[in-house]
Structure formats: C-alpha cells, structure tokens
Amino acid sequence: MKILKAFLAIIFVLSVGVVAAHEEHKDTVLEDESIVVFNAWVRMMPSSQKITAAYMVIENNLDHEIILESATSANAEVVEIHQMTTENGQMVMNMVNALSIPAKGEVVLSEGGYHLMLINLKKATKVDDLIPITLHIKGQDDVMINAKVSDKMPFNEKFCSCCSMPKKSK
Ligand SMILES: [Cu+2]
Numbered sequence: 001m002k003i004l005k006a007f008l009a010i011i012f013v014l015s016v017g018v019v020a021a022h023e024e025h026k027d028t029v030l031e032d033e034s035i036v037v038f039n040a041w042v043r044m045m046p047s048s049q050k051i052t053a054a055y056m057v058i059e060n061n062l063d064h065e066i067i068l069e070s071a072t073s074a075n076a077e078v079v080e081i082h083q084m085t086t087e088n089g090q091m092v093m094n095m096v097n098a099l100s101i102p103a104k105g106e107v108v109l110s111e112g113g114y115h116l117m118l119i120n121l122k123k124a125t126k127v128d129d130l131i132p133i134t135l136h137i138k139g140q141d142d143v144m145i146n147a148k149v150s151d152k153m154p155f156n157e158k159f160c161s162c163c164s165m166p167k168k169s170k
Contacts, residue, residue, distance in 0.1 A: 033061055034060075034061050034062050034140070035058070035059065035060060035061070035062070035066065035137065035140065035143055036058075036059040036061065037056050037057065037058055037059070037135070037143060037145045038056065038057040038059065039055075039056055039057050039154075040054065040055070040056035040133070040145045040146070040147035040148070041054070041055055041056070041147050041148050041149070041150045041153070041154050042054045042055075042118065042125070042131045042147045042148070042149050042150070043055075043149075043150070043151070044125065044126070044127055044149050044150060044151040045121075045125075047124040049121075050119070050120050050121050051117065051118065051119050051120070051121065052117075052118050052121065052125075053082070053111075053115040053116065053117055053118070054079075054109070054115060054116040054117075054118060054131070054133055054147050055109045055110050055111065055115055055116075055147075055153070056109050056116075056145065056147065057106055057107070057108050057109070058099075058101050058106060058107050058109070058135070059101075059105075059106040060101040060102065060103065060104065060105055060106065061104065062103060062104075063103050063104060064103050065100050065101060065102050065103050066100075066101050066137050066138065066139075066140060067098050067099070067100055067101075067137065067138040068081065068098060068099040068100075068101065068135055068136070068137055069097075069098050069136050069137065069138050070136045071116050071133055071134060071135050071136060072133070072134050072136070073118055073131060073132060073133045073134070074122070074132050075118065075121060075122050075123060075125070075131050075132065076118035076119055076120060076121050076122065077119060077120035077122065078118075078119040078120060079116050079117065079118055079119070079133065080095050080116070080117045080119060081095065081096050081097070081098070081099050081114070081116060081117075082094065082095055082096065082114070082115050082116070082117045083096050083113065083114050083115075084111075084112050084113055084114075084115070091112075093117075095117075096114075098138075099114060110153075111153065116133065118131070118133075125149045126149065127149055127150060127151055128148060128149060128150075129148070129149040130146040130147065130148055130149075131146065131147045131148075131149060132144065132145070132146055133145050133146075133147055
C-alpha cells in the first residue's frame with residue numbers, strides 16, 4: 001500500500017503564520033484531500049502512566065463511508081479504538097473493532113467519546129512532543145499524523161474556528 005505524504009503539524013505551523021490565531025489545525029491531508037485529519041492531540045500523562053488517549057477529527061470527503069480498522073504508533077506497543085459510554089450512570093470504556101466515518105462526513109474523537117488508546121508507551125513524552133500515529137483505513141492509503149502532546153484540550157473540537165458553525169459529529 002502506497003503511503004502518501006502527510007503534512008507534518010510542525011511544517012504547517014512554520015509555513016502558515018496565521019495558524020496561531022486559527023484553532024482548526026489540519027494535521028494531515030491525503031494528496032487528493034479525500035481524508036483529512038484535524039486537531040489531533042495526545043493527553044499528557046505522568047511518566048509512571050504507560051497509557052494515554054489520542055483525540056482528533058477524521059473527515060471523509062469521499063462519497064462512500066470509510067472504516068477505520070486500526071491504528072499504530074511508533075510510540076506505543078498497541079493502539080486500540082475505544083469508546084466511552086455511560087452505562088448505569090457510570091462512564092465505561094469499551095474497545096471497538098472499527099469506526100465508520102460516513103460519506104461526506106466526519107467523526108470527532110474527543111474526551112468522553114471515541115478515542116485512540118495508546119498502550120504500553122515506549123518513551124516518556126512532554127508537552128508539545130509530536131506523537132506519530134498511522135490510521136489504517138480499509139481500502140485506503142494509510143493516513144499518517146503527528147498528534148501534539150498537551151495537558152488539556154488544545155482545540156475547540158465542536159466548532160469551526162473559521163465560521164463558528166457547529167461541526168457535524170456522528
Ligand atoms: Cu480508552
């Protein structure tokens with residue numbers, strides 16, 4: 001499978017001066033813009049913790065649904081797709097086998113919802129480190145992103161910073 005060039009977050013920041021005032025952060029774009037990942041970040045954890053979560057918005061510009069089947073990271077032994085839900089008033093975290101992103105739609109991976117769980121971290125991270133994550137989408141080229149380590153949500157995931165319209169979340 002051909003791996004397409006991804007725009008690294010750092011290059012985006014360096015090359016687009018306006019980005020500092022621009023909350024929506026495009027982490028990766030396949031060359032044809034068929035799949036776009038925005039606002040990827042990884043929660044900073046104390047070094048004693050070998051597990052953390054990654055959040056992002058995955059946008060599908062194709063006219064058919066796409067299926068995120070798995071993800072991998074050089075910084076973690078295992079990456080799982082998880083979903084937080086409320087069961088009997090308790091927040092529980094379940095592993096899901098795949099995540100569907102609807103045609104011309106997007107899925108928001110955010111606190112309290114879907115996320116990628118990075119398990120058995122291979123090295124300690126600090127705020128602003130970039131964690132490489134590769135998304136494996138059925139029948140598509142791999143999508144490579146660099147998610148920034150942060151101790152709090154660095155982006156407003158619910159609203160577009162350009163037009164302040166609520167973003168679709170499914
Ligand atoms: Cu989890």
